[in-house]
C-alpha cells in the first residue's frame with residue numbers, strides 16, 4: 001500500500017511553502033510538490049529582485065486594499081504583517097521598512113527570502129521538485145489521489161497553492177484553476193491586474209527608458225478622472241510601467257477595455273497653477289536670449305524637453321524672449337497635464353498578479369477549506385483576491401497559506 005500523507009501541498013511558491021511549514025510544524029506528514037526544478041522561482045524575482053514582502057498598514061487598511069478584502073480578514077488575523085516579519089527575522093533574514101510602508105529584506109535580495117523559506121519547508125515537509133501535478137481526485141475511501149510525475153500520491157488533505165497565470169516561465173500557468181473546476185468550483189474570470197499600459201504616442205521612442213520620480217499620474221475618461229496616483233513611473237518602448245502605472249492599470253483595467261482613455265502626467269504635482277506661473281515668468285526672464293529648451297532644464301529631465309516642446313507646438317530653437325503669453329500658458333498646462341492615449345494593457349503573462357480565480361464565496365474564510373470538498377484547501381494568488389503594489393499580494397499569499405496549513409486536519 002502506498003504511503004499516505006496527511007497533506008499534499010501543490011506548488012512551492014510563497015503560499016505553498018508556508019502552508020507546508022505550518023502543517024509540518026504540527027507534525028502532519030506533509031508532501032510539497034513543485035513542477036519547476038526549484039521552489040520559489042517567482043518569489044525570487046519579486047520587487048525587481050528585492051522582494052517587497054509586506055506592508056506596515058494595519059489589518060483594516062489591508063482589507064480595504066483588496067478586491068474581496070473581507071474574505072482575507074481571518075487570514076490576516078491568523079498571520080499578520082508583524083508575524084511575517086518576525087517569521088523571517090527568526091530565520092535570520094532581517095527586514096527593513098521603506099517609503100510607502102513597504103518592507104524588504106535588509107540584504108535587498110528576494111532570493112534570501114525564497115532560500116530561507118525553502119530551507120524551513122525542507123525541515124518540515126518532504127519536497128519533490130520537477131514534478132507537475134496533472135490532476136487530483138477523491139477516492140471512495142475519502143482519500144485524495146494526486147497524479148504527478150507518471151505516478152500518484154495519496155493524502156488525507158490537499159492544499160492547492162498553484163498561483164495565477166502571470167510570468168508562466170516561473171511555473172504559474174494556471175494549473176490550479178483546472179484542479180478547482182474539476183471539483184466543481186467556480187473560477188471567476190481571469191484577467192491581468194498590475195500590468196504595464198500600452199500607449200499610443202509619437203514620443204515613446206524618445207522617452208523609452210526614462211524614469212520619473214514624484215509625478216502625479218491619472219487615467220482620464222473625457223473630463224472624468226477615473227484614478228490618480230503619485231510616485232514613480234517609467235516610459236517603455238510600448239508605453240508605461242512602474243509602480244503608479246501598475247496600480248492605475250489595476251484600478252481602471254475594466255474601463256480600459258470599454259472606453260477611450262488617456263493617461264495624464266503631471267510633472268509638477270507639488271506646485272499650484274499660480275506658483276508654476278510665477279516660476280515660469282522668473283525662469284523665462286532669467287534665460288532671456290537663451291533658447292527655451294535651456295530654460296526647461298530647470299523644470300524637466302533633459303530627455304523630456306524635445307518631445308515636450310513638440311507636444312506644446314513650440315519650436316525648440318525659440319528664445320525665451322520670444323515666448324508669448326499663449327506659449328507660456330501652453331507650457332504651464334502641459335507641465336500639469338501631458339497626455340497619452342491608452343491603447344490597452346500588456347498581456348496577462350506580463351502582469352504582476354492575476355485578477356479572478358477560485359471564487360472566495362466557495363472557500364471558508366476561517367480555514368481556507370473548500371465549502372464544496374472536505375479536505376481540499378486553497379491559498380495564494382489562485383483565489384479571487386488582488387491588491388495594488390506595496391507588498392499586499394505577497395502578504396495575502398503568506399497569510400492564506402499559513403491559515404490553510406494551520407487549519408488542515410490530519411486526524412480524519
Ligand SMILES: Cc1cc2nc3c(=O)[nH]c(=O)nc-3n(C[C@H](O)[C@H](O)[C@H](O)COP(=O)(O)OP(=O)(O)OC[C@H]3O[C@@H](n4cnc5c(N)ncnc54)[C@H](O)[C@@H]3O)c2cc1C
Pocket residue numbers: 010011012013014015016033034035036039040041042043045046047048051052053054131132133134161162163164166167170171172173174175176351352353379380381382390391392393394395397
Ligand atoms: C515580476 C513580479 C514581481 C512581483 N513583486 C511583488 C512584490 O514585490 N510584492 C508583492 O506583494 N507581490 C509581488 N508580486 C506578486 C507575487 O509574486 C504573487 O502574488 C505571489 O508569488 C503569489 O504566490 P503563490 O504562492 O500564490 O503563487 P506562485 O508564487 O505563483 O507559486 C505557485 C507555485 O506553484 C507551482 N505550480 C503551479 N502549478 C503546479 C502544478 N500543477 N504542479 C506542481 N507545482 C505547480 C509553480 O511552479 C509555482 O512555484 C510580483 C509578481 C511578479 C510576477
